[in-house]
Amino acid sequence: MAELKTELKTLSKSDPEFKKYLLGDFSKVHRAIPIQSLNVATETETVTFKIVPVQEIVPPPFFQKWAQILKLKNFVLLAFPIFVLLVKNELDQVAVNANLALLNVFGCVSLLAAMNLRNDYRDHLSGLDRVHPESGSRAIQLGWLTALETKTKSTLFVILGAFFGLPALIAHPQLSFVLAVTFILVGLMEASYRSGLKYRWWTEVLVFFLFGPIFTWGFQMGIGIELDFESIFVGIISGWLSVFVIHIRNFEAIMVNDQAGFFNSVSSLGFERSKTLLWFWWFVLIFGMDLFHWYFAHDAWLVSFVFITLGLSLMMLKIIHSIKSPVASNFRPALDRAYRLTLILISLWVVENLSYLLMKEIG
Amino acid sequence: MSESSPNSSKAVDVKIYNSKDFPSYLPKLNQLYDDLFSGGKGFRAKLIRKMSEHLHLDARTEQLLAQTIEFIHNASLLHDDLIDGSPLRRGKTAAWQKYTPEYAVLAGDYLLARVMVNLSSYGNIRLVQYTSEVISDLLEGEWLQDSLVGDFEVDLSQLDRVHNLKTASLFKWCLRAPFLAMERNEPGLHTVLEEMGTLLGQLFQRGDDLLDFDVRNDEGKALLGDLTSGYLNSFGAFVAPNADRTKLKNCKTLGEFYQIIGGEKVFHEKVAEFDEKNRFLIQLYSHHLTSLEKYLSPGEKSLVKMLEPLTDILYWRKK
Structure with missing residues (x-):
């Protein structure tokens, strides 16, 4: 039998070196990669680390690495409402300060990056990434970043976000009210995490508001646009869709979350009823989007949207119905297909808005 | 089948089942258990025996633990064979085929009930609690594994959880x-x-x-x-x-x-x-x-x- 060279180290929370290894600042030339544990909710916090020389860790190319670390695919949840709002403002011929709008976008992107990094850091500290290795960006598990580096970069992105958002706050002081509400909501989320309540159902409520109406309200206000029903409606759809994505991810982790005692809507409802939740959430999302189109869209697009979303809904129903077990081989692929359907929905709306811009150009 | 002497420190025999452990008036029950327990390697009971030896457990506790684990394990085998439709167990006709499926289920349930009776008589509540959790885990694993029959695309990480x-x-x-x-x-x-x-x-x-x-x-x-x-x-x-x-x-x-x-x-x-x-x-x-x-x-x-x-x-x- 060949001699294995892997160095292993197990530390408990009470060990003075524990935090150094967990945060990754015990050495400049080694990384401590936590090893997955199939045992959740054990009575004591111990972690077994694989000690790997930094030079043995070969991350992918720069852009690919950072796309994964920052979870770029999540940015679509903010990008599409921003795009829809900008197109709306353009079509409404509302005067928009383009520079402010651009800075607002950068600010939002920075804050989302900060949130994603912060989540990874928190998941690592709480041990979630050890029982559910697929959670988060996996940057810490792969040794690309230490936990401390993740936290530092999160703080940098917050500062960057504040820097980009400052001109909007100066130009439109009424934005401070929205920011205050946002900080309170973010503070509640952070507090819930510290008390171990991150995965309670009301976190989903907070996400709905932060990625939804609060976000669209703040964005519009930041570029000097009065709040209107259409912007709020876009926000409601955006928030509802973001929570749908969370439900999909929670459903993917239903077994681990249940065993670890992490409760959210999905794990509280159980496997079968969560399938109903997914279907219900999707149905309300489609209904909301069709209703939005009935109010605000060109007739041709309304008709197209209704038919296309009907087709997508039948596909979604089939996907959800096909899921029989949390360990079945089709479980993750089915949920990936469900996620892709939401992307198709978003793409459809983007194409629609592009067509409006084109129509306006053509006159 | 030998029975351990309470005063013996190394008294445990691998055959931890004794016909006196079960009511004699239940038709075919003891016969079913005779078939089930004979022929088994009793690896888990042996492991308990070895653990007990090095931890200096008394004979009564050693016997209880060995019996408990073999009862739980064999209960799962009774249910497993019925669920899988396996015709043989340890080279002999499986209990559900030789007797009836109903008897196989009930015999498995009875072993688990017997475990709870024995452990609660022993009086160590943490042991009872932990054993209950393990039985739950076992049943969860059985349930999930049954959902994988016919699924030829399952991956290793999913199987590891089961x-x-x-x-x-x-x-x-x-x-x-x-x-x-x-x-x-x-x-x-x-x-x-x-x-x-x-x-x-x-x-x-x-x-x-x-x-x-x-x-x-x-x-x-x-x-x-x-x-x-x-x-x-x-x-x-x-x-x-x-x-x-x-x-x-x-x-x-x-x-x-x-x-x-x-x-x-x-x-x-x-x-x-x-x-x-x-x-x-x-x-x-x-x-x-x-x-x-x-x-x-x-x-x-x-x-x-x-x-x-x-x-x-x-x-x-x-x-």
Whole structure:
């Protein structure tokens, strides 16, 4: 039998070196990669680390690495409402300060990056990434970043976000009210995490508001646009869709979350009823989007949207119905297909808005 | 069948079942258990016996623990055979076929009930609580495994979660229960034992799954039993992630399996890869074994030497 060279180290929370290894600042030339544990909710916090020389860790190319670390695919949840709002403002011929709008976008992107990094850091500290290795960006598990580096970069992105958002706050002081509400909501989320309540159902409520109406309200206000029903409606759809994505991810982790005692809507409802939740959430999302189109869209697009979303809904129903077990081989692929359907929905709306811009150009 | 003397310190016999443990008026029950318990290797009871020896447990406790684990294990076998429709168990007609499916279910349930009666009489509430959790885990694992029958695209990580519930839970119990019986409840100790139990369970299951493909099959286990029952085991999931599923479902011989995955040479390469993967688990087990030492008193440290070769026995199938 060949001699294995892997160095292993197990530390408990009470060990003075524990935090150094967990945060990754015990050495400049080694990384401590936590090893997955199939045992959740054990009575004591111990972690077994694989000690790997930094030079043995070969991350992918720069852009690919950072796309994964920052979870770029999540940015679509903010990008599409921003795009829809900008197109709306353009079509409404509302005067928009383009520079402010651009800075607002950068600010939002920075804050989302900060949130994603912060989540990874928190998941690592709480041990979630050890029982559910697929959670988060996996940057810490792969040794690309230490936990401390993740936290530092999160703080940098917050500062960057504040820097980009400052001109909007100066130009439109009424934005401070929205920011205050946002900080309170973010503070509640952070507090819930510290008390171990991150995965309670009301976190989903907070996400709905932060990625939804609060976000669209703040964005519009930041570029000097009065709040209107259409912007709020876009926000409601955006928030509802973001929570749908969370439900999909929670459903993917239903077994681990249940065993670890992490409760959210999905794990509280159980496997079968969560399938109903997914279907219900999707149905309300489609209904909301069709209703939005009935109010605000060109007739041709309304008709197209209704038919296309009907087709997508039948596909979604089939996907959800096909899921029989949390360990079945089709479980993750089915949920990936469900996620892709939401992307198709978003793409459809983007194409629609592009067509409006084109129509306006053509006159 | 021999019964242990209460005053003997090494009294446990592998045959921990005694007809007096069950009501004589229930028709065919004792006969069913006679068939079930004879022919078993009693590995888990032996492990309990060895643990007890090194931890200096009294004979009564040793007997109770050995009996408990064998009752739980054999209850799961009774139910397993019915669920899988397996006609044989240990070379004999399975209980559900020889008696009735109803009797097989009830006999399994009765063993589990008997476990609860015996443990609650013993009076150690933590032991009762932990055993209840293990039985729950076992049933969860059974439930999930049943959902995988006919699923030939399941991957190794998904199977690991099932095996952690179904197989590893009993190994964890074997390691933890003796300490719980001694009222040694240190959280750090039990965390280490839990991880060791998981690793032993994974290695045992993977070693057993290799037997299905005639790898280190000195015990002459029937080949491709899992595959022909519609179940892709851990080695199957590892070696054939891209194989033609229809061909896998219809595969009846090892030669056919070699063809499906690209030839016998590929098969042996994959075995080597699988072994390499599991060498890491063995190293992890050794690492935790070293951690275990700090929780043991000087008189108990011989336990570590006893536990060391388990990976050789369970995975490499050494005698």
